[in-house]
Amino acid sequence: MPSNPSTKSELHQLQEQLRQFAIQRNWDQFHTPKNLVMALSGEVGELTEIFQWLTPEQSQHLSVEKKRQLEEEIADVMMYLVRLADKCDVDILEACQKKIIKNADKYPIEKCYGSAKKYNEL
Amino acid sequence: MPSNPSTKSELHQLQEQLRQFAIQRNWDQFHTPKNLVMALSGEVGELTEIFQWLTPEQSQHLSVEKKRQLEEEIADVMMYLVRLADKCDVDILEACQKKIIKNADKYPIEKCYGSAKKYNEL
Amino acid sequence: MPSNPSTKSELHQLQEQLRQFAIQRNWDQFHTPKNLVMALSGEVGELTEIFQWLTPEQSQHLSVEKKRQLEEEIADVMMYLVRLADKCDVDILEACQKKIIKNADKYPIEKCYGSAKKYNEL
């Protein structure tokens, strides 16, 4: 289903909000791609800490408090990813579409059904 | 500018594509939140490797090859983030809006202008 | 049991080997703490990828191939950690002793027995 071309997509709106947030605080000087990747990495670390002692089953039934923390960390990761893509001139959704096509070829259903291995792995 | 409510957003389309990709390969058994956070973390590691020896300036002028790698890794990170949010019932864009409001309060312009420090840090 | 003070410790020998390795290749220019933290982070990403689809039980019984990969990644992480500590003038083992004392205070046995929570967490 095509998106309405005259409606600025939600990702572009978010990208613009984050641009303004940084400009207002004179933070662009710190937002080199190198630094943004480190900040993204730091937030993924915080995301990981939510789950580190949980079993896979417990990870599927989070407490109210952990759910709240998870929402914040997912937001933090998303915002740095949008910022990094913006600074590096990468269209996130277009990059995802290309990768899905590549993955379909790399992980054919008949070879990968029910298997976590890369299909040429022992 | 409001998005058209009758148009399925691009993020929701991506979420649905990823659901189908996993179902077709019987991969949901591996997609517990715990595992998805680890996969996300692995991809952020690959993203980091692109930049680790570059100076901040070099990180702003990537070679064609590194730009290509960057697009792939950004896509990988995005897709695991969408998958994690889906499995944990988190609306990514809504979570970002909440966090932007919280950040505006935590980093008031008058206190943070031009500074990378948290405003109560020495 | 005290270590023999006249024997250069194995960690110091490793630190010296890594110094020489970098000097011989004129790599010190790339080994700023900032870059070394990113390299360490990249290697931890590779370590994570070994385990990401395994259950906790499977993670305790690795295949021969995964055990081999694990040894390599543990080595990579260790070597970047030693390099980072060296460049930042941190004594790793001394830092660990200080942290163990701090942890014993933060996680008293009577409050933490059998619990993964920080003892003041709900």
Added chain:
Amino acid sequence: MPSNPSTKSELHQLQEQLRQFAIQRNWDQFHTPKNLVMALSGEVGELTEIFQWLTPEQSQHLSVEKKRQLEEEIADVMMYLVRLADKCDVDILEACQKKIIKNADKYPIEKCYGSAKKYNEL
């Protein structure tokens, strides 16, 4: 210079301290390799946050406070690495020696002098 074989090495002493710390708190149940890798990853995230907004030059001249944080995070990373290696029966220092030999072959001085590229990379 050979280490004295009758002196328990500092790494083995640390490994033993961490075993006791976990046993006293009945924490072994949480210390599966999968969980330990996530905990290690979380600590590397905290380490990354210390440096994320610093320039490479600033990363070489840390404030007293940042130096203190750095010591703690290096300790946290080291301790989870020792714990992971212990649970997976990996000898860290032996693994490092093997990797140094492999790296010397992969990065010959004449091909890599002054270059951050892998030597077969454009």
